[in-house]
Amino acid sequence: MAKMVLTASYIALSGTDLSNWANSIELSIEVDEKDVTTYGSGGWKENLGGLKSGTLALEFKQDFAASALDAILWPLFGTVVTFEVRASNAAVGTSNPKWTGSVLVKEYTPLSGNVGDDASVKVSFPTSGAVTRATS
Template sequence: MATLVLLNEFVELNAVNSSGWAKSGALAMEAAALDASVFGDGWTKNTAGLKSGTLTIEFLDDFAASQLDATLWPLFGTVVPFKLRPDAGAVSTSNPQYSGNVLIAQHNVGGSLGELAGKSLSFPLSGAVARATS
């Protein structure tokens, strides 16, 4: 069994490589479980309903011109494309790329005294996610 330490994850929002600001990136997806049980069934029968998900990225903030805050702020309230893969290297069977669209529904500013300026943002998916291996 191979193991992977994330040292160079690739995170892209709206065609901008955001990896240099990101500390973590996670894509969580799920399908709603709909109860399809009827009288006489001894067990619950589930069928998949609508799929949904969230892209969560933890950023270190940068307020300089053309940096993170200036890049994210104009996107607030819009749907933009994203790409995420375990490593910044080429897309392959061992480095799959997940892509789709997210709603930039959050923008946070601030933090705690004596800590790095940063933000953890969760963006809901908007439509299907694709997985590419080449």
């Protein structure tokens, strides 16, 4: 079994590579559970998958310089944009698949922290439409 340490993951929003600012990435996808149990189910609960959804959660090191993180994220607020994530910034392949789709940039907290904290930005964006996985 191959093991991996995430050291150079790739994250892009709206076609812009944000990997240099990112230090945490989580793409979670799920499907609604629909109970389809009937009297004919023999006393066992039966379930089918319903609507699918996902969330892209990221953490960045904030950067207010011109053309840096804040200048990139601020105009995206309130819009649906494309995303691409990979475990490694290496070429996409069978050992480095990519996940793509769209997310709603529904939140952005440009500044948060206590005295002595690093300036980090945590965001969580719901997916909008299908999420796909590809190896080429």
